[in-house]
Amino acid sequence: MRPMGRTQEEYYRGVRMAPYDLVKEIVVALVGVGLLALLVGATLSSPDVAPVTIATWSRQAQVDFVTTATAELAGSTISAGYGPPYNAAGTGQSWGPIAPQSWFGVHIAVDSANAYVITPLQRASFSNPALRSALSTWQGASANQQGKWLDAYGKALGTATVKGGRISVAAGSYGPLPEMMSSLVGVAQSGGLDGLLVSSDRFYQTDYTQPLLFLGDGTYLSGLAEQAHLTGSQWGMMNETGSYPGQTWLWLYTMWYQIPPFTSQTGFLGINSGNADLLVIILMTLLTALLALVPFIPILRDIPRWVPIHRLIWREYYRPKATAPAGSG
């Protein structure tokens, strides 16, 4: 195979060359970009909205916190019914026979009821006889009885208020749930749940799967996100907190989430809001492959020939040349 160096000689044979200082160009670019980044960085800073903690959540939105914790016990939260990779409660997203979510199975097991409610309460019951008693009542009850308490309490929480720092619901038959949830709020507000959900019996920890899933199950975090225009149906992937530019390069990825069939329940060709994530990934993978293969795709590779932008870029080349004797350059 002919070496590229020799090929370049042939490629440019007869082409007039002009001096061009590449090293000066990169140095100027480095200095220029550097000055710009330093200046803008110094004047406009960068976004840094503090993270939400479970402690804050349980203080600022106690009813939502207790509602979510109750739903975790009942297995009715998003994460509890998610399916792979967290549990086998659901099948996940699919499009006809294409169902990668269920193909790869459960690899990050999360037992919502125990992780978010029972285990933290068991630890908190160490010096709390009332809580210990409530817990043993709960664990001694049949699944049927537990279900009745959960249903009743869940419904009552729909009209609950916070009085004197505690949840107040209409009178009803809730079993040990009010005692359990009241203790859980105490653990949460002290920061104990944040610590427990992250450390999980390990000293060092860098995996925030459990606390993030828990936060995601409630409406407090998502409510704040909605205010900041970060949610999926608000082109959120593209946006940043505050007045900062976001990830404008994700415009096409997030655009699909704003239009049918990805937004509709009934959908089209099996594509609907229920499997939008899977379909958008498939679509964007195909489009990216298409972009990579542009050199081989008719029409796409011919558009540059038809659109006269290149005539501006190379206007010196396309300028009509006066007829000149051969050999002049």
Next chain:
Amino acid sequence: MAIVNKRQEVVQKRPASWTVRTRRALEGNLPMDHLLPDRQPYYVGSWVYVFGVITIAALAWVILSGVILAFFGPQWWHSSGVGRFVNSVHFWSVQLFFIAMVLHLWGQYFMAGWRDGRAATWMIGVVIFGISVLTAFTGYLSQQNFASQFVAINAKDAMNSAGIGSFFNVLNFGQMYGLHVMLLPVGVTFLVVAHLVMVRARGVVKPIDPEGVVLP
């Protein structure tokens, strides 16, 4: 010294040394004056040509500010004024990087830069774009602030739907941070070097000509 065979033909003797063969391949495909030429075809005369080098300059500042951030650890910039400034340089360099890269893509598209044996250069460019988006994504996840929380909670659904959520767990800070500061920047840098070498080995593409027109 010419080596002559039985039919009195001059035969180039293939060197036994792999080192010599490697050196000759490099010299043949990327001689120094093609790697660092001081001349370009006269038609390289548009500002559209500078977007590539601006992208590289922005990447250099992303890496420099990123190295400083990595040195002091992921929590530094939240509690230090200097750290916040370095993070800001990192943030705005990333903006400049993507702006310049997309402008470079527009330019190369309308110049049909893939012609004359340059398809691989174009394809590597698209891959660099994809990996850069992934690198930025892991960066947003590594910020340890409100944005990271919500991005993680939202993005997990996309990863999980594709079946890769347990291998690429966006809720796992340690994994995302490691990918962001080490594995992905190495990937981006390696591909950018390959892209540059390919550009220099072949030289810039010639202008588009209508069919049948002979180039001067």
Next chain:
Amino acid sequence: MDAPTTYLHWGFILISLPNLIVMGLMIVIFAIALVAPFPHSDKADNGDRE
């Protein structure tokens, strides 16, 4: 800069002002790059090496 920003809404398009500014700037910069004169050395060169 941490104050909430303006969002513009046209049909299904919802875009923040900062993002719109970035996109607008990109188009303007590309257009300028297309038309702005590029400094040239007028020295003709027929392949002489220094």
